[in-house]
Amino acid sequence: MGLRTVLSFFLGLWSLIVLSQNDSLYIRKFPEKVTVRLGVQNTSNSFIITDNETKEQTEIIPNDKTYLGLSFLFRSVEVDLGYAPNFFSENRDNSGSKLLTLNFRMFLGQWMQTLDFYKQKGFFTRINNEILPFPELSTLKIGGATSFIFNRNFSFRAIGFQNEWQKKSAGSFIPRFTFYYTRFRLDDTDIQIGDDHSFNLAIGPGYYYNLVIRKHFLLSAGATIGLGANFTRSEGETFTSSLAQVIFRSAIGYNSERFFTGINLSAQVLEHGTDQNTQLDDVITFVELYIGYRLNAPKKWIQKADKFNRKFGMD
DSSP states (O other): OOHHHHHHHHHHHHHHHHHHHHHHHTEEEOTTEEEEEEEEEEEEEEEEEEETTTOOEEEEEEOOOEEEEEEEEETTEEEEEEEOOTTSGGGSSOTTOEEEEEEEEEEETTEEEEEEEEEEEEEEEEETTEEEEEEEEEEEEEEEEEEEOOOTTOOSTTTTTOOEEEOSOEEEEOOEEEEEEEEEEOSOSSSSOOSEEEEEEEEEOEEEEEEEETTTEEEEEEEEEEEEEEEEEETTEEEEEEEEEEEEEEEEEEEOSSEEEEEEEEEEEEEEOSSSSEEEEEEEEEEEEEEEEEEEOOHHHHHHHHHHHHHHTOO
8 A cells, every 4th residue: 555545545534524523513404304484574675766966865665564484495495385464564554565575595515596586566655754655666676696605614504594503603705796687667657767677786795604602592694795787777778877785684593403493684785876867776675583393304305305416416
């Protein structure tokens, strides 16, 4: 046995030990579990219109609804069911409003891909302490972000899907490329928004940290600051302006082998430059309170998932 063979053997053994220690010390994965998750969610996409000549601002606010969401998760597959019951007070006075949100997150190694879909109808604004409704205003937003997680010991799934458990504190530098398409449609002519189209592109650095307290409790916070460009198509003309992006996310949670619970908060602001006479800024907020439980997955599910992951090289 040559020296090169001996060194290769011990380097391979050392790498295996380190990787196993990292997995056990920092992150507990649940590839053998099915996660059932119940959450109370409130999310919306509001807009701020600024007249750059008078500096007057008008906030266009959606008629929010609070949803009960039931989720089933296994590995990278998630199925969500949502319902907006009338026993929440904010759901009683906006019967004409509509809100449909779909969110998808996929991990491929250290890469994370998110896709978002928001469809809203029914907005209002406040002018001189009066509420002016715009029930025929609707928006459609499609987009997402591509991110790279530098630190393998940091778990984004522990604050998103909860199909991982961050067992030791860790943080990571996470750069992100964000893209969104938004369509505005309004049949009412009392406000200066027609059938317009907006494209936002931004890229920037971010940092997120999971602080573990007494093994089971998690405090998480992070932010992303990006720069980019906006392209707006309105009344046959195309306008281009600079774009500044700020994303903030925080979470408080409790985790164990079976039971978990917590609160997720996030906000994203897309602020356009002042190259246009009218500036339209974009704000996306999300609040969720959740509880969940993990069950043993059927053996056939595990075998098929392992076979799929080996074939496509997915984690």
